Amino acid sequence: MDLSLIAEVLASTIRLSVPLVLACLAGLWSEKSGIVDIGLEGKMLAAAFAAAAAASYFQSAWLGLLIAITVSLSFALVHGYAAINQRGNQVVSGVAINMLAAGLAVVLGNTWFKEGGRTPALPVDARFMPIELPGARELAGVPFLGDLAKIISGHSILTYLTVLLVPLTAWALAKTRFGLRLRAVGENPHAVDTAGISVARLRYQAVIIAGILCGVAGAFMSTSLSAGFVRDMTAGRGFMALAALIFASWRAWPAFYACLLFGFLQASGNYLQGVHIGGFEVPVQFINLLPYLLTVVLLAGFIGKSIPPRASGIPYTKDR
Amino acid sequence: MASARGELPPWVDLGLIPLLNLVVALLFAGLVVLIIGENPLEAMWIMLKGAVGSLKGWGYLLYYATNFVFTGLAVAVAFHAGLFNIGGEGQAYFAGLGAAIVGLGLEFLPWPLVIPLAILASMLFGAFWAWIPGYLQARRGSHIVITTIMFNFIAGSLMVYFIKDYFRPVGRMAVESREITGAYILSFREIGLRFFDLRLPSTPLNLTVFLAIIAAFVVWYLLWRTKLGYEIRAVGANTEAAIYAGIKPQRIIIITMAISGALAGLMAVNEVLGVQHRLLLEYVGGAGFVGIAVALMGRSHPVGIVLAAMLFGLLYQGGAELSFAKPLISRDMIVVIQGLVILFMGALEYAFRPALAAIFIKAED
Numbered sequence: 001m002d003l004s005l006i007a008e009v010l011a012s013t014i015r016l017s018v019p020l021v022l023a024c025l026a027g028l029w030s031e032k033s034g035i036v037d038i039g040l041e042g043k044m045l046a047a048a049f050a051a052a053a054a055a056s057y058f059q060s061a062w063l064g065l066l067i068a069i070t071v072s073l074s075f076a077l078v079h080g081y082a083a084i085n086q087r088g089n090q091v092v093s094g095v096a097i098n099m100l101a102a103g104l105a106v107v108l109g110n111t112w113f114k115e116g117g118r119t120p121a122l123p124v125d126a127r128f129m130p131i132e133l134p135g136a137r138e139l140a141g142v143p144f145l146g147d148l149a150k151i152i153s154g155h156s157i158l159t160y161l162t163v164l165l166v167p168l169t170a171w172a173l174a175k176t177r178f179g180l181r182l183r184a185v186g187e188n189p190h191a192v193d194t195a196g197i198s199v200a201r202l203r204y205q206a207v208i209i210a211g212i213l214c215g216v217a218g219a220f221m222s223t224s225l226s227a228g229f230v231r232d233m234t235a236g237r238g239f240m241a242l243a244a245l246i247f248a249s250w251r252a253w254p255a256f257y258a259c260l261l262f263g264f265l266q267a268s269g270n271y272l273q274g275v276h277i278g279g280f281e282v283p284v285q286f287i288n289l290l291p292y293l294l295t296v297v298l299l300a301g302f303i304g305k306s307i308p309p310r311a312s313g314i315p316y317t318k319d320r
Numbered sequence: 321m322a323s324a325r326g327e328l329p330p331w332v333d334l335g336l337i338p339l340l341n342l343v344v345a346l347l348f349a350g351l352v353v354l355i356i357g358e359n360p361l362e363a364m365w366i367m368l369k370g371a372v373g374s375l376k377g378w379g380y381l382l383y384y385a386t387n388f389v390f391t392g393l394a395v396a397v398a399f400h401a402g403l404f405n406i407g408g409e410g411q412a413y414f415a416g417l418g419a420a421i422v423g424l425g426l427e428f429l430p431w432p433l434v435i436p437l438a439i440l441a442s443m444l445f446g447a448f449w450a451w452i453p454g455y456l457q458a459r460r461g462s463h464i465v466i467t468t469i470m471f472n473f474i475a476g477s478l479m480v481y482f483i484k485d486y487f488r489p490v491g492r493m494a495v496e497s498r499e500i501t502g503a504y505i506l507s508f509r510e511i512g513l514r515f516f517d518l519r520l521p522s523t524p525l526n527l528t529v530f531l532a533i534i535a536a537f538v539v540w541y542l543l544w545r546t547k548l549g550y551e552i553r554a555v556g557a558n559t560e561a562a563i564y565a566g567i568k569p570q571r572i573i574i575i576t577m578a579i580s581g582a583l584a585g586l587m588a589v590n591e592v593l594g595v596q597h598r599l600l601l602e603y604v605g606g607a608g609f610v611g612i613a614v615a616l617m618g619r620s621h622p623v624g625i626v627l628a629a630m631l632f633g634l635l636y637q638g639g640a641e642l643s644f645a646k647p648l649i650s651r652d653m654i655v656v657i658q659g660l661v662i663l664f665m666g667a668l669e670y671a672f673r674p675a676l677a678a679i680f681i682k683a684e685d
Contacts, residue, residue, distance in 0.1 A: 038406075038465070038469075078663070081668075082663070082667035082668055083667075086667070086668050086669075086670065086671055087670075088666070088667035088668055088669060088670075089404075089666060089667055090667075091404055091406070091465050092404075092612075092616070092662060092666035092667045093663065093666070093667035093668075095406065095609070095612055095662055095666075096659050096660075096662035096663035096666065096667055097659070097663075098659075099609065099655050099656075099658050099659030099662060100656060100659030100660065100663065101659075102652070102655055102659075103652045103653065103654070103655030103656035103657075103658070103659055104352070104656055104659075106650055106652040106655075107352065107356065107649070107650045107652050107653050107656055108355075108356070110648070110650040110652070111356045111357070111648050111649075111650075116650075117650065117652070236473055239469055239470075239473065242466070242469070243466075243470060246466060283481055283485070285477040285478065285480050285481040286477070286481070288477045289473060289474045289476075289477035289478065292470040292471075292473045292474050293470075293474055295466070295470055296456070296462070296467055296470045296471070296474075299456070299460075299462035299463065299466060299467060300456045300460040300462050301460050301461065301462075302460075308463075
C-alpha cells in the first residue's frame with residue numbers, strides 16, 4: 001500500500017479519535033465516581049449544536065466553545081441532580097438527556113436558522129483550523145519523516161489539547177488526593193462518607209468534569225471536524241466512547257488506545273467505502289460494527305476482563 | 321399515621337404523582353414552544369385537532385400507537401424482571417429480517433399460512449436479538465444495558481449489509497427489498513374498499529392494531545396469572561428472595577429478555593407487513609426508544625401502556641400536523657417531549673413526593 005495513503009488514514013484516525021477520547025475521558029471521570037453516564041452522546045450533540053450556533057452568531061470559535069461547555073454542563077447538572085439528589089435511575093436519566101439533546105438541537109436550530117435543523121456553514125474565522133507545526137513544511141518532501149509530519153501536524157488546537165488531557169487525567173486519578181477520593185467514592189461511598197468527605201460533592205465534581213469534556217468534544221465535532229451542525233451529527237460516538245471505556249476497563253491510557261483503535265476503524269471504514277478487493281466490494285458495515293462487537297465480546301469475558309467501579313450506577317443513601 | 325412514615329395513599333402514588341410529573345413535562349415542552357416564539361396553547365390545540373379531530377387523525381394515531389404498544393410492552397416486561405432493555409430499537413429492526421425472509425421466501429404459500437408464519441418469524445428474530453444480551457447477562461455477567469445498546473448498533477450495520485447486498489433487487493437504486501405480496505396485511509382503507517364499499521381516509525392503520533391489543537392482554541395474563549409471570553416479577557422485586565423460593569434468576573433473565581425481544585419484534589409486523597410491504601432501511605425510526613417513555617408512563621402495566629401509547633400516537637400525529645401548520649415548530653418537538661417525559665416520569669419520578677407527603681401530614685393534623 002502507498003505510504004502517503006497510510007499517512008492520510010492515520011491523520012484521519014487522529015481527527016476521528018478526538019471526540020471519542022474526550023467523551024471517553026468524560027465517561028471515565030463520571031463512572032469512576034459511581035455515576036453511570038449513558039448521556040455522553042446527548043451532551044456531545046447539544047454541545048455540537050451550541051458551538052456551531054454560537055460560533056455562527058458571534059463569528060468566533062472560542063465563544064462557540066464556551067457556550068458549548070456551558071450547555072453541556074447544564075445537561076450534566078440535570079443528570080447530576082437526578083442521579084445524586086433524587087437518587088433516580090441513572091440509565092433512565094441518560095436516555096432522557098440523549099433525547100432532549102437530539103430534539104432540542106433540531107427544534108431550536110430549525111427556528112433560529114431555518115435550514116431544517118442545520119446551522120449555517122461556518123467561515124474559517126469561526127472554526128478551529130488546522131495548525132501547522134514548525135518544521136512540518138520543510139519535511140514534506142522527505143520520504144518517511146514527511147509522512148510522519150503529515151500525520152502529526154495540521155490538527156486543530158483542540159486535538160493537541162486532547163492529547164494533553166490523557167496524561168493529565170491518568171495522573172489526576174492515580175496520584176492526586178482528589179483522584180483518590182473520587183475513585184473511593186465510586187468503589188465504596190460509605191467509607192468515604194465515614195471519613196467525613198461529602199459523597200454528593202465529589203460526585204458533582206465528577207459530573208461537572210464530564211460535562212466540560214463533552215462540551216469540548218461537541219465543539220470539536222461542529223467547529224473543527226465539520227463546518228457547522230447537522231442533525232444527529234454525533235452519530236453514536238457517545239456510545240462508542242462508552243464502549244471504549246468498557247474496553248479499557250475504566251483506565252485512562254487504555255481508554256486512549258481503545259479510542260484510537262475505534263477511530264482507526266472509522267477512518268479505514270471511510271476510506272474503504274466502495275473499494276473492491278479481488279472483485280468483491282469490501283463490506284464496510286462489518287468494519288463499522290466491529291467496535292460494538294468487540295465490546296460485547298470483551299464484556300462477556302471472552303477476551304480479558306472488564307471491571308467497572310463497584311458502586312457505579314447505585315444511588316448513595318446516607319445511613320441513618 | 322401512615323403518611324408520617326412517608327407512605328401516601330395509593331391514589332396519590334399511582335395517580336396524582338404520575339399526573340403531576342406528566343403535567344410538569346408538558347409545561348417544560350410548552351416553555352420550549354414559547355422560546356421558539358409560538359403560542360403553546362395554540363400549538364396544543366392544533367395537535368389535538370390534527371390527531372383526534374378527524375377520522376384520518378385517529379387512523380394515524382392508532383397506527384403509531386400500535387408500534388408503541390409493542391415496544392412499550394417489550395420494555396415493561398423486562399422492567400418487571402429488573403432489566404432495562406434499551407435494545408428495543410435493534411430488536412424491532414432485526415425482526416424485520418424475519419418478516420421479510422418469510423414474507424418473500426414463502427410467497428407461494430396461501431396467505432392464511434404465510435402471515436402467521438411471518439408474524440412468528442418476526443417474533444423469533446426479535447427474541448433472538450434480545451436473547452443474546454439476556455444470555456450474556458445471565459451466564460457471563462455482562463451488563464444488559466450496555467449489551468443491548470451495542471446490539472442496536474450491530475443491528476444497524478448488519479441490516480444495511482443484508483438489505484443492500486441481499487434484499488435489494490438487482491439494478492434498483494433505493495436500498496430496500498422488493499414488495500412483499502404474500503404476507504400482506506390489509507389496511508382498514510383496503511378492507512373498507514374491498515369488502516364494505518366504504519371509502520375510509522388513507523391512513524397506514526391496519527389489522528395489526530388488533531394484534532397489539534392481543535399482545536397487551538397476553539402480557540397482562542402472563543405477568544399476573546401465570547407461574548412464569550410470578551417468577552419474573554419475583555426476580556425483579558427481590559432476586560435474593562426469589563432464589564430462596566427456588567427460582568433460578570439466570571433462567572428467568574434469559575426467558576424474559578427473549579419475550580421482551582419478541583414483543584419488540586412484533587413492530588415489524590405492523591411496519592413491514594402492514595404498512596411499507598417491503599423491508600426498508602431504518603424503518604424503526606426511534607419507536608424502540610419511544611417504548612421506554614411509554615413503559616415509564618404506563619407504569620409497566622399493559623393498560624397503562626396502551627393509554628400511554630395512544631398519548632404518544634396523539635403526539636406523533638399531532639406533531640406532524642403542527643409542523644405543517646407552524647413550519648417554525650419542527651417535528652422533532654416530539655422527541656423533546658419524549659425526553660421530558662422520560663426525565664420527569666423516570667429519573668425524577670419522586671421529585672415531588674416529599675412535598676406531597678408534607679402536605680398530607682399537614683392535612684391530617
